[in-house]
Each structure stands twice: as structure tokens, then as C-alpha cells.
Amino acid sequence: MKKTVIITAGGIGKRMGTKLPKQFLLINGKPILWLTLKRFYDYNPELEIILTLPEEWVEYWENVCVNYDPIPHRIVSGGKERYHSIKNALEVASGELIAIHDGVRPFVNDYTLNNCFKMAAEKGSAIPCLPLKESLRQKIELQSKAVDRSNFLSVQTPQVFQRELIQEAYTIEFSKDITDDASLIEKLGKKVHTCMGNEENIKITSKSDLLWAEVFNKVYED
Numbered sequence: 286m287k288k289t290v291i292i293t294a295g296g297i298g299k300r301m302g303t304k305l306p307k308q309f310l311l312i313n314g315k316p317i318l319w320l321t322l323k324r325f326y327d328y329n330p331e332l333e334i335i336l337t338l339p340e341e342w343v344e345y346w347e348n349v350c351v352n353y354d355p356i357p358h359r360i361v362s363g364g365k366e367r368y369h370s371i372k373n374a375l376e377v378a379s380g381e382l383i384a385i386h387d388g389v390r391p392f393v394n395d396y397t398l399n400n401c402f403k404m405a406a407e408k409g410s411a412i413p414c415l416p417l418k419e420s421l422r423q424k425i426e427l428q429s430k431a432v433d434r435s436n437f438l439s440v441q442t443p444q445v446f447q448r449e450l451i452q453e454a455y456t457i458e459f460s461k462d463i464t465d466d467a468s469l470i471e472k473l474g475k476k477v478h479t480c481m482g483n484e485e486n487i488k489i490t491s492k493s494d495l496l497w498a499e500v501f502n503k504v505y506e507d
């Protein structure tokens with residue numbers, strides 16, 4: 286089955302708060318986004334890689350790439366929200382299986398990737414998840430109440446789908462409650478299948494994540 290990965294890097298990283306969008310920050314001397322691309326290229330060099338970038342950062346990225354080992358990829362302009370960036374990328378994706386992965390998750394491992402691609406090939410969809418490690422409370426107006434954490438999962442990427450399914454899902458209009466691709470599949474009335482992710486597969490979002498990223502990167506390089 287031909288596989289595509291859409292790597293989303295069309296955002297500007299407001300929560301990180303750096304001038305340079307977070308996907309271009311260096312971890313042990315290498316850009317986060319290049320580490321993510323390399324993760325997929327090392328997993329399977331046959332994968333079609335499509336990268337979404339803010340239009341105004343495309344030239345910057347092309348200049349950065351000259352300094353690192355080449356990884357073939359096609360660039361597509363990002364949109365206003367993650368949803369719009371992915372919609373643009375889906376127009377050119379040619380794989381029968383399509384993985385959608387955050388450009389700021391460079392530590393997804395082979396175990397997670399194998400789980401996702403295998404399950405999506407069999408069942409149509411697969412999203413990597415982990416059980417929660419902390420207690421969970423639900424906000425109720427100015428109060429809160431403890432809830433049973435075993436009823437919840439934390440969701441990662443790549444979220445992998447058979448092409449027809451994800452293309453149909455992206456005909457649904459954008460709304461603010463769409464925080465990932467699986468929520469669109471659900472809006473279609475289709476089942477979302479979950480598999481195990483890996484703990485290092487963090488989404489680099491704020492400054493403290495950069496410290497973890499340096500540690501994980503050192504472990505991956507050894």
C-alpha cells in the first residue's frame with residue numbers, strides 16, 4: 286500500500302512565544318522540523334512526505350535544509366488553522382494510507398508507527414493514545430469535580446486513515462471543536478480506532494518541552 290505522511294508545520298507557535306516559529310528551533314543543533322522529517326524518512330524512505338508551512342517561512346526553510354542531509358519532501362502552503370493546512374495537503378496526497386503528523390513531534394517511534402499503519406490498513410483509521418498518568422478534574426462553573434481517569438485517553442499523532450475516509454472527513458466545514466483529524470471522522474459518524482502511542486512522542490508546545498526534547502534527542506541519537 287502506498288503511504289503518504291502529511292507533516293503539519295503551518296503554525297507560528299504562539300504558546301512557545303519565540304520570534305522564530307517553534308518548528309524551526311534547534312534541538313542539540315538540529316531543527317525540530319528536520320528531526321521530524323528524518324524520523325519518517327528513516328522509518329520508510331519510500332513514504333511520500335508532504336509538508337505544510339506558513340507561506341512566509343517557505344524560503345527560510347528551503348535555506349535551512351541546505352545545511353542538513355537531504356530528505357525529499359513537497360511543500361504546501363499552510364492555512365489559517367491546522368485544519369486548513371491539512372485540507373491543502375490532502376489535495377496533493379497520493380497514498381492509499383494517509384498519516385497526519387504534527388511537525389513538532391519528532392520522537393514518534395517505530396512501535397507507534399507500526400501500530401498506526403497496521404491498524405489503519407485493517408480498519409480504516411488508527412490514532413495513537415496513552416492512558417493518563419495524573420488525576421483528572423472536570424470544571425463545573427467555578428467548582429470542579431474528580432472524574433475517573435480510566436475513562437480518558439491522551440491523543441497523539443500520527444493519525445492514520447485510508448484515503449477515501451480522510452478525504453470525505455475533510456469535506457466537513459471547520460469548527461473550533463475540531464482539534465484533531467479523528468474528531469472529523471467521528472462527525473462523519475464513522476468509528477475511530479485507537480492504538481498505543483509512545484511516551485516520548487510529546488508535542489513540543491511550550492518552553493519546558495524543549496528541555497525534554499533535548500534529553501529524548503540525545504537518547505535517540507545514542
Ligand SMILES: Nc1ccn([C@@H]2O[C@H](COP(=O)(O)OP(=O)(O)OP(=O)(O)O)[C@@H](O)[C@H]2O)c(=O)n1
Pocket residue numbers: 293294295296297298299300301308337363364365366367368370371387388389488489490
Ligand atoms: N495553521 C496551522 C496551525 C498549526 N499547524 C501545525 O499543527 C501542529 C500542531 O499545532 P500546535 O502545536 O498548536 O502549533 P502552533 O499552532 O504553531 O502553536 P500555537 O497553538 O501555540 O500557536 C504544529 O506542527 C503546527 O505547525 C499547521 O500546520 N497550520
Ligand SMILES: C[C@](O)(CO)[C@H](O)COP(=O)(O)O
Pocket residue numbers: 367387440441442464465466488
Ligand atoms: C493533533 C493533536 O496533536 C492531537 O493531540 C492536538 O489536538 C493538536 O492540538 P493543538 O490545538 O494544535 O495544539
